[in-house]
Amino acid sequence: MNPINQRRLLDDLEALSHFGRGADGGITRRALSREDADARKYVMTRMRALGFDVKHDEVGNVRARRAGRKAGPVVMTGSHLDTVPSGGTLDGPLGVVGALAAIEMIGEVKTERPIEVVVFVGEEGSRFRRGTIGSAAISGHVSVSDILKLVDPDGVVYGDALATYGDEGSPIPAKLASEEVHAFVELHVEQGGVLETEKIAIGAVTAIAGLSQRQVSFLGEANHAGATPMDLRRDALAAAAAWILSIEKGARELGVVGTVGKLEVLPGGKNIIPGRVNAICDLRAPQAELLSAIDAFVVSSLHGIGDAREVEIEQSLLQRVEPGLMDERAISAVERAAAAAGLSCRRMTSGAIHDALHMAEICPSTMIFVPSRGGKSHCPDEDTAPEDLVNGCVTLAHTLIDLAG
Ligand code: HGY
Ligand code: MN
Ligand code: MN
DSSP, X not given: OOOOOHHHHHHHHHHHHTTTBOTTSOBOOOTTSHHHHHHHHHHHXXXXXXXXXXXXXXXXXXXXXXXXXXXXXXXXXXXXXXXXXXXXXXXXXXXXXXXXXXXXXXXXXXXXXXXXXXXXXXXXOSSSSOSOXXXXXHHTSSOHHHHHTOBOTTSOBHHHHHHHHSOSSOOBOOOOOGGGEEEEEEEEEOSSSHHHHHTOSXXXXXXXXXXXXXXXXXXXOOEXXXXXXXXXXXXXXXXXXXXXXXXXXXXXXXXXXXXXXXXXXXXXXXXXXXXXXXXXXXXXXXXXXXXXXXXXXXXXXXXXXXXXXXXXXXXXXXXXXXXXXXXXXXXXXXXXXXXXXXXXXXXXXXXXXXXXXXXTTTSOEEEEEEOOGGXXXXXXXXXXXXXXXXXHHHHHHHHHHHHHO
């Protein structure tokens, strides 16, 4: 096996960071946008240069396969290239170009099983109403036809965005059956501070938290900010603020996490009492029962606050992704790989959602985490030391060899 080409890895990450980089240094690369297409094209060129047979599937995933000595169930790896608004350079891309670096490290070694590197489309859910779109199609969790009908906030239909910024040529089917996939492993930044704090090089992921996102509108009454007495107001933003604080309280009490990261205040004049507020809450929990508990709490507090403040409430579930367990066979392969590379390793759970969650529905899956500087992610400060990036790729290479035989 060859050593990991650190220079090439850093150059790939740097090249991808130019697609969608904003003035604040953050990366904004929405699914099936021009920037997303450019990033995908960069990666496909690198894949073809490495001898992969590069295809794309019905929902826009890139599917690059490297033949094994035998045909049969494939070992898959990969991640996503789309980002959150003003996100970091590593969340997603590390799992894509890190997989190419791992394949280059494997070099001439011909594994028994084929290896496929996937670029999952629309993991972040920043454009269409749900995330993990590409892996949901591969696992069959969501049908291709339902995905093609998704609509973004500007009214653009997924199928049309795919026709504009998808890849040319006829697609392969997206759905894979369990018997077609031997295992899946995704290299990803931890997006938290456990590995850095404990000075551990590699995380072997045992479970991924579930998520529930709700779209909520508070319908109060726009009125004059100066002439309207406090007891005659139906202030939509004050109601939303009370709700957001109740989410924070409920999440702390249940030991889960809850966030309102998206808020629209209308009409938005500084001297107008807000008449309407649109919000999206994001709830995460490691077990389905806990996720249901925080979701029920959030809905009930919503209606309590609406009644107390005479503000009407409209709310609907945007998406719910069940928490999932990773597979012992895949987890132990990561632990063996880290040991072979002489790297410290610990088992851990993921608070962030990943495509591995849907891949676990069809095959033994896990993830390889590397430390995030300051535990930061989903922001321009997202960073990981080059040595840690390389450690992740080395561990991935050994894991692929272990799983692909
Ligand atoms: O939101 C998440 O957990 C992931 O980054 N999409
Ligand atoms: Mn990610
Ligand atoms: Mn993310």
